[in-house]
Amino acid sequence: MKLPKVYEPGQYESDIYALWEKSGAFRPTDSDKHFSIVMPPPNANGNLHIGHGLTLAIEDVMIRHHRLKGESALFVPGADHAGFETWTVYEKELAKQGKSRFDFSREQLYEQIWDFVSLNKGNYQQQFRQLGASVDWEHYTYTLDEKVVKQAHATFRKMFEQSLIYRAEKLISYCTFHGTGFADIEVTHKEEQGHLWYITYPLTDGSGELTVATARPETLFGDAAVAVHPDDKRYSKFLGKTVKLPLTNREIPVIADDFVDPKFGTGAVKITPAHNQTDFEVGKRHDLPMIRVINSEGFINTDMPEAYRGLTVDEARERSVADLKEQGLLVKTEAIVHSVGHCYKCDTVIQPLLREQWFVDMQTLVKPAIAALKANKISFQPAAKQQQLITYFENTRDWNISRQIAWGIPIPAFQNVDEPDDWIVDERVAEEFLQVGDKTYRRDPDVFDTWFSSSSWPYATLNFPDGEEFKKFYPLSVMESGHDILFAWVSRMIVFGLYNTGEVPFTSVYLHGMIQDEHGQKMSKSKGNVVNPIEKVLQYGSDAFRMGIIADETAGANRPYDESKLVGARNFANKLWNIARYIESLVGDVTEREAPKSQSAADHWVLGKLQQTQERLTKQLDSNRLSEAYDTLYHFVWDDVADWYIEASKAQPNLPLLMHVLESTLLLAHPFAPFLTETIWQTLAWEQDSILAKRTYAEPLDFSKQQMANFTEIMTIVSEVRLILNSLKASGVTLHYTDAPFITDNAASIKQLTRLRAVVEAPSGTGLSLTSTKHKTWLDIDQATAAAYVKDLEEQGTKQAAAIKQLEGRLANKGYVANAPEAIIAQTKAQLTEAKQVLENIEREKLRFS
RNA sequence: GGGUGAUUAGCUCAUUUGGCUAGAGCGCCUCAUUGACGUUGAGGAGGUGAGAGGUUCGAAUCCUCUAUCGCCCACCA
Numbered sequence: 001m002k003l004p005k006v007y008e009p010g011q012y013e014s015d016i017y018a019l020w021e022k023s024g025a026f027r028p029t030d031s032d033k034h035f036s037i038v039m040p041p042p043n044a045n046g047n048l049h050i051g052h053g054l055t056l057a058i059e060d061v062m063i064r065h066h067r068l069k070g071e072s073a074l075f076v077p078g079a080d081h082a083g084f085e086t087w088t089v090y091e092k093e094l095a096k097q098g099k100s101r102f103d104f105s106r107e108q109l110y111e112q113i114w115d116f117v118s119l120n121k122g123n124y125q126q127q128f129r130q131l132g133a134s135v136d137w138e139h140y141t142y143t144l145d146e147k148v149v150k151q152a153h154a155t156f157r158k159m160f161e162q163s164l165i166y167r168a169e170k171l172i173s174y175c176t177f178h179g180t181g182f183a184d185i186e187v188t189h190k191e192e193q194g195h196l197w198y199i200t201y202p203l204t205d206g207s208g209e210l211t212v213a214t215a216r217p218e219t220l221f222g223d224a225a226v227a228v229h230p231d232d233k234r235y236s237k238f239l240g241k242t243v244k245l246p247l248t249n250r251e252i253p254v255i256a257d258d259f260v261d262p263k264f265g266t267g268a269v270k271i272t273p274a275h276n277q278t279d280f281e282v283g284k285r286h287d288l289p290m291i292r293v294i295n296s297e298g299f300i301n302t303d304m305p306e307a308y309r310g311l312t313v314d315e316a317r318e319r320s321v322a323d324l325k326e327q328g329l330l331v332k333t334e335a336i337v338h339s340v341g342h343c344y345k346c347d348t349v350i351q352p353l354l355r356e357q358w359f360v361d362m363q364t365l366v367k368p369a370i371a372a373l374k375a376n377k378i379s380f381q382p383a384a385k386q387q388q389l390i391t392y393f394e395n396t397r398d399w400n401i402s403r404q405i406a407w408g409i410p411i412p413a414f415q416n417v418d419e420p421d422d423w424i425v426d427e428r429v430a431e432e433f434l435q436v437g438d439k440t441y442r443r444d445p446d447v448f449d450t451w452f453s454s455s456s457w458p459y460a461t462l463n464f465p466d467g468e469e470f471k472k473f474y475p476l477s478v479m480e481s482g483h484d485i486l487f488a489w490v491s492r493m494i495v496f497g498l499y500n501t502g503e504v505p506f507t508s509v510y511l512h513g514m515i516q517d518e519h520g521q522k523m524s525k526s527k528g529n530v531v532n533p534i535e536k537v538l539q540y541g542s543d544a545f546r547m548g549i550i551a552d553e554t555a556g557a558n559r560p561y562d563e564s565k566l567v568g569a570r571n572f573a574n575k576l577w578n579i580a581r582y583i584e585s586l587v588g589d590v591t592e593r594e595a596p597k598s599q600s601a602a603d604h605w606v607l608g609k610l611q612q613t614q615e616r617l618t619k620q621l622d623s624n625r626l627s628e629a630y631d632t633l634y635h636f637v638w639d640d641v642a643d644w645y646i647e648a649s650k651a652q653p654n655l656p657l658l659m660h661v662l663e664s665t666l667l668l669a670h671p672f673a674p675f676l677t678e679t680i681w682q683t684l685a686w687e688q689d690s691i692l693a694k695r696t697y698a699e700p701l702d703f704s705k706q707q708m709a710n711f712t713e714i715m716t717i718v719s720e721v722r723l724i725l726n727s728l729k730a731s732g733v734t735l736h737y738t739d740a741p742f743i744t745d746n747a748a749s750i751k752q753l754t755r756l757r758a759v760v761e762a763p764s765g766t767g768l769s770l771t772s773t774k775h776k777t778w779l780d781i782d783q784a785t786a787a788a789y790v791k792d793l794e795e796q797g798t799k800q801a802a803a804i805k806q807l808e809g810r811l812a813n814k815g816y817v818a819n820a821p822e823a824i825i826a827q828t829k830a831q832l833t834e835a836k837q838v839l840e841n842i843e844r845e846k847l848r849f850s
Numbered sequence: 851g852g853g854u855g856a857u858u859a860g861c862u863c864a865u866u867u868g869g870c871u872a873g874a875g876c877g878c879c880u881c882a883u884u885g886a887c888g889u890u891g892a893g894g895a896g897g898u899g900a901g902a903g904g905u906u907c908g909a910a911u912c913c914u915c916u917a918u919c920g921c922c923c924a925c926c927a
Binding site: 003005006007171185189196212213214215216227259260261264265269270271272276277278279280281338339352382384387388391392395483484486487518520551552554556557558559560562564565567568570571572573574575577578579580581582583584585586623625627628631634635642643646647719722723725726727729754755799802803806810813814815816817818819820821823824827828831 | 853854855856861862863864865866869870871873874875876877880881882883885886887889890891892893894906907908920921922923924925926927
């Protein structure tokens with residue numbers, strides 16, 4: 001088959017993927033060794049972004065590698081309904097149509113979003129294929145598939161029955177724009193310029209006054225007390241008395257509590273239990289009333305003083321400051337920088353609001369997870385994440401899982417319409433009301449935090465508890481994900497996995513970093529600096545995208561996008577293509593293969609390199625060092641195979657061996673360049689099947705170490721000759737040598753590699769002797785031309801002398817000789833001997849020409 | 851406030867139990883070349899490994915401090 005000069009990926013990729021899919025090659029085999037990855041499901045509300053491209057590239061390299069190790073590999077694809085994320089995307093869609101969520105019922109919204117997401121799910125599947133993801137489509141799972149929903153409901157029921165999920169009225173982080181509560185982890189804290197207002201609270205008995213400092217004067221209407229530190233002498237006389245709350249004249253007590261920092265502000269703190277987390281705790285300790293000032297839309301409540309009702313928080317703040325000032329109760333205003341919680345989507349300031357929600361008792365659930373992590377049941381890349389996760393677990397608080405949005409999995413809980421504290425769990429969430437005996441129950445209108453259901457992803461996808469997949473592939477071999485969702489997702493999968501299955505859900509975690517734009521800025525649609533992976537696939541080819549994006553990959557590290565890496569990978573793909581093109585042009589239409597047999601030193605050498613590379617690559621891929629593995633492959637293919645072996649072989653081509661090298665190389669390259677290697681494989685006249693049918697890397701062939709060393713020496717000679725010819729601009733030169741049979745055997749290769757006129761054995765002669773070999777070799781360059789080389793020789797001599805001095809110094813060091821391992825010392829000695837030999841040669845040459 | 855990561859060639863980054871002359875890609879310079887490939891080949895320049903100190907026979911690697919940048923977590927009003 002005749003191949004075109006340049007590899008054009010676009011012409012082959014979709015056909016190749018179709019071929020794979022048809023052949024069922026992505027399904028697990030019956031091998032006893034299992035390897036499994038479940039894809040972190042992309043949010044089905046848009047297109048894949050560069051992070052997904054990276055994720056799929058990493059995971060697919062892993063899975064293809066393990067397949068080629070003969071293991072039964074399962075790669076499960078999926079898509080995420082992504083509750084709140086999709087909700088915000090859809091709200092923007094609605095806004096484009098001039099509508100909002102208030103124009104529809106929850107049921108209508110749910111249906112509309114369902115359709116919206118269905119479109120995108122289709123996109124994704126197409127894009128996974130374009131990226132070459134060798135996923136098992138039969139296991140494709142959507143997070144609203146019945147099995148996932150069932151698992152979420154089952155988890156809820158189990159936890160509810162074990163009192164690990166409870167209903168409580170607590171302060172939660174609430175976004176008044178989106179109209180929903182959040183988990184703590186979803187709030188973004190930002191340092192902001194603010195003010196500290198010092199406000200006077202007069203004692204009710206008229207005996208004096210207190211000054212409190214607050215950043216939120218508008219919450220004053222919800223004050224339930226003023227707190228001071230119990231040991232603060234300044235305030236001891238106020239304890240037990242009451243103060244009159246400005247602007248309303250309500251009486252509140254002065255209390256003592258340890259949490260107060262006497263050095264901050266005035267040392268007296270207003271306590272607003274319904275709008276501040278700390279104050280909430282204080283309120284509970286002192287049994288204070290919880291007065292709600294702000295409602296869930298972010299306005300001042302209707303039972304507040306008339307002038308404030310319906311104002312926004314900002315308006316109420318401004319007004320309260322003005323009013324206090326007018327009444328002479330504002331002592332001073334101080335500028336401060338403090339941390340303020342924001343909605344991570346819309347940046348609205350988060351309000352701590354009192355609400356009744358479902359909470360997961362994390363303190364209890366986290367214990368087995370901490371134990372598992374401490375027992376190293378899960379290995380982490382980067383390793384530091386393990387301890388970070390333990391620390392996170394140790395400090396985690398109960399998890400609010402109720403979301404007041406339409407899009408998500410309904411919480412299977414029903415409330416007795418007559419007795420609010422009477423809740424039952426029931427999976428019939430399609431019903432709004434349930435009749436149990438003479439009681440009527442109404443479904444909780446809320447849906448789950450998406451992460452609640454995705455916490456069961458590793459086994460829900462494997463048909464827990466009875467699925468064959470679960471039995472074979474759980475725990476997963478690797479959980480590969482972005483480091484940004486370590487806490488939100490990875491942590492909870494561990495907790496839930498242990499809770500539901502009694503086992504860790506995966507035995508290793510690989511976290512990749514974020515790809516930033518070329519200037520190191522975070523990529524975002526609003527900044528307009530996003531890179532579309534599919535565009536890059538179309539531009540450079542899927543394999544080039546994959547290799548280019550992996551070329552810089554280090555676990556956990558963020559890094560800028562570097563398009564030159566993609567270009568380099570595209571060139572690399574083309575190099576491999578041309579290696580195949582050359583070998584196939586020699587082989588012709590031969591459909592039968594002779595057993596490969598090495599003849600030349602180069603043959604032995606390339607087999608040795610092949611074996612080394614295979615070992616190294618396997619080791620690197622086994623330990624997920626993908627960029628190193630790619631580097632290994634790159635240099636083997638380009639330097640060893642193309643630039644040395646093929647060039648050398650042109651003098652005496654060994655066809656069966658070239659064929660063997662090509663096949664072995666294609667297999668090694670396959671995890672990195674699946675499309676290309678398969679495309680080439682399809683053109684091999686002597687191979688009928690898909691490369692995927694191989695299911696194992698090539699068997700290494702025997703080679704002679706002596707012959708390999710001979711070729712290494714030839715390489716040294718070639719390099720020196722090239723250097724000299726380059727330096728002297730000499731041409732038509734002949735290399736003479738004495739007493740080196742292996743040079744005779746490889747004379748043609750040397751000639752080919754150096755473009756010398758000839759390589760000839762001769763008993764003796766004059767000319768420019770090579771200094772890098774112990775064999776007697778010389779170039780027939782005349783004295784005058786060669787003299788110009790003396791300058792180069794001098795430089796080399798200086799370098800060698802310095803190296804010798806260093807090596808000698810090392811060996812003269814008693815501590816070194818006494819303490820260093822023998823192998824290292826032997827190595828140093830060998831280096832010294834060689835360096836001395838080379839220097840001697842150089843000196844001799846210098847003498848002859850100067 | 852508490853953690854944590856980084857700082858290596860012009861640029862982007864590697865270097866895993868401390869031990870070859872600290873590497874790669876891109877860029878740069880010189881040269882080559884009509885049958886595998888210009889998405890090529892050969893050769894080359896370029897680094898006191900952020901700074902200071904310490905441990906060690908030996909440090910980019912371990913320890914301490916300093917500087918700069920980044921990330922994560924946090925209920926100080």
